[in-house]
Amino acid sequence: MQIAIDACLAFAVATVWLGAAGFVRLPTPLDRIHAVTFINAAAGAAITLAAFLADGPTDRACKVLFIWLFTLAAGAALSHITGRALTHRQPGQ
Numbered sequence: 137m138q139i140a141i142d143a144c145l146a147f148a149v150a151t152v153w154l155g156a157a158g159f160v161r162l163p164t165p166l167d168r169i170h171a172v173t174f175i176n177a178a179a180g181a182a183i184t185l186a187a188f189l190a191d192g193p194t195d196r197a198c199k200v201l202f203i204w205l206f207t208l209a210a211g212a213a214l215s216h217i218t219g220r221a222l223t224h225r226q227p228g229q
Contacts, residue, residue: 137189144186151178165222169215176211180204 155175162168187200 141186141189144182144189148179148182148186151175151182155179166219169219173211173215176207180207 152175155171155178158174159168159171162171181204184197184201184204187197191197
């Protein structure tokens with residue numbers, strides 16, 4: 137079981153590094169929002185899975201799930217608002 141937990145956490149770290157590389161490589165701020173959202177979704181899922189593997193369906197694991205779901209919803213709204221603000225600031229629109 138510990139190997140599966142370690143694999144989930146290693147996957148979370150790998151997705152954060154991949155998202156950071158994508159963030160640096162992408163040319164526009166609108167494209168960079170996608171890298172941040174990828175990090176939020178993929179790493180959060182891996183950490184949530186690791187919490188459920190470590191504890192089972194306990195209060196602590198359910199809190200991790202709730203936090204991840206809240207950050208997904210809030211992150212989606214924040215990405216939308218940021219993207220809208222960026223498109224309104226661009227000249228020629």
